[in-house]
Amino acid sequence: MNISDVLLTSAQAHQQFSCCLWDYNTLNVHKYYKNGGTTAPKCMEILGRDYILTSELGKPLLHLWLLNSQDVAKNVRLIIPEPANCMAVCPQNIYLAVGINCKVYVWHMSSGKLLSVQQKNYQPVMAIKFSTDGDFLLAGGQDGMLINYKLCDLVAFSSNYSSQSDIGKAEPLYIKKDHSMAIKDIHVGIFERKARFATVSTDRTCRIYNLLTGEPILNLVFGDCLTSVLFDTSFGQLYVGTESGDIRQFNLKEPPKNLTHHVDDKSSLVFAGHTGRIVSLALNTTETVLASGSLDCFVYTWDVKKRQILKKIKHPSPVTNARFVIRYKNFFAEAIKPHVIVKGLERSLDLAKDLVLSQLQTDDLEIEEDEFDLSEEQSNKDILEENVRLRAVNKQLFDTAVTLSKKMYQKLKL
Template sequence: MDVKEYLLTSSQHSQQFSACLWDYNTLNVMKLYRNGGTISSNCLEMIGDEYILTGEVAKPLLHVWLLNNQDVSKNVRLILPEPATCLAVCPKQVYLAVGMTCKLYIWHISSGKLLSVQQKNYQPITCIKFSSDGAFVLVGGQDGMLVVYNLCDLIALSNNYLAQTDIGQVEPVYVKNDHSLPITNLHVGSFGKKSRLATVSTDQTCRLYNLLTGENLLTLVFDEPLTSVVFDACCWQLYVGCASGIMRAFNLQQPPRTVTHHITKKSSLTFEGHTKKVTCLALSLCNTVLASGSDDNFVFTWDIKSRQILKKIEHKAAITNIKFVMSFENFFADVMKPKTVLSSLERNTDFSNDFKISQIQLQDIELSDDENSIEKEKERDKIREENTRLRVINKQLYNAALEIRKKYSNNLRE
């Protein structure tokens, strides 16, 4: 049975809508999301099957829509210190990563607590991704630097009760400075720590890495600047968007013998149709349809096998984001009661005693009618204390496992 999918798009023209949900097979508009301003590139995400989250161009605001509501939610005010240049939500919808100029911010979504502020890049951050298992946070910047963090280090409890200036910066798992010009886009596979990672840059190169070790597996050199990248779930076919409007496909099942390989128009499969720069790419869940957005105001859907255009979706301005999404029932629900609770985002990393472990956990406590507010507060305090104790234990176990792994690896090498 085929899985029903829709296409979520945004453009630089926001008078009619900020984001639009399309049935890309029939070109029917399924839903319009309004009053969120113009959405920045790499600033369109979904929080599970309940919310759409976006960042507005040149304004320090994040906007949230319930899937079934075309108007911005007014119950939550997500105000940022600076305008967001990119954002990402972890696969389990627990943490939010936002890039603002050169800084990386990590928030706990349910409580709104700011967990970490990092500044490793020297120039503004252009793209952020979580690995499919949520273990890593990947950051690309205009300085050509790729920084990979361990999420556990960013949200570690030992850091949470000190000011960020006191604890210093978290050391990344690794930093790559292979690109000589800005990283314009990155994509990570769906196999957790065993995934591959691809980056593209205006220096005309696409680099493929081992996510866990950072080893450079392949460098593809093109004859024009690259603007976007995506590969299929199996990491067999790599697709890159170019500044000229052409898209190139490269077969990773038959890699070249050398690490560095030069690509020309004659030596690669091309998707030709756009007349201006390709700004974003997306693959359907079944990996049979490729969607591309461009500065020529069009979103094209392509049949991958034949490389033919299936549909053309015209917008009134350059495309900023495209995303394939599942046809969730909540898109068309008359009444929707989200399970995930969103809180206003805090501005500092100082933690006080009123830290909310999870809004959902607190709501799930069932107390009898005869208990007063003091007893309820005691029950919540017990949950906070138990959660804090478990987090400390988990952090200690994680550090011990790392030490054992290092020792075991060293013994094997000897």
């Protein structure tokens, strides 16, 4: 019996719970997380070992729970400009990215500062994911466009060389327009910059790319609209959820010779059981159990090797999220001292506020008043101006280093 992880789920009816923590071996409920409304699909995240963060369906609200508490944290009010379509937290638990309508918003969580607002998609952003090292942010839209941003560009502070209209904006690393219909899900593999990622769309294709370059590796064409995607850590097995409720498994260890491959019953395995659209797929830590959430109100756990249903978890309404979570001690602790800091989120870009200095207690300083002729106000103004100048210089140095590294990379390739 696997006790290293637990299963966290959510459903559309929130009268009983917003999220629920399960022992997926015994189907015992460890904890209900309440009073957060209906958790929107692709909007349920774990912050370190401290919090659960969700977005409420149809409302511009995020909700936060301590892992050991069933009540929403009341000391932090998280209001966003509009209801979220999807969201993701970087692996270091520093930045929060949210897809809202056609835009991607990025916040610094410990200060609540809004750092970036991007609008490259022409239709709503439907899926958003960080790479496992947190260096890249992928966004897929209803228009079929996939956009890869470098996180360092999204969170770069303003400089003397940025016009007001350019503040908070960044050019993507690349844009892919291969899908002809909406992108429904994105999965990013491990191996950081050398990772691969997969996208699925209602155009019935699953496309696999190189993360750093965007080079296409494989295009799989299925016979049904695709709604979810996942592959294991070794990039050996691919799982896609469909509109009809079937889950297709494709062996990536024996890839086809052609870039485009039409997948039939002979070249894929089927997990059959659901009667509604698959909305979520997840593998446990040992990759022996697959969890699937569906609009048929069930979460199934499957034996990966045998493709047999292990448990059926009935929900009061269609499922919106299902994911495995490491069994942290904080889930069952009486008290938690959070390491992750979360502040209220700003709703507008004002990067000038970034240059705020901590106030020192005068009791801690032994300075003679005669040593300074400048007033405190003038002194602070000079420090802020010097801070702005240094940020501008650092930005130039960073851009130069990136340019040189790209040139060196191209030479090495040749």
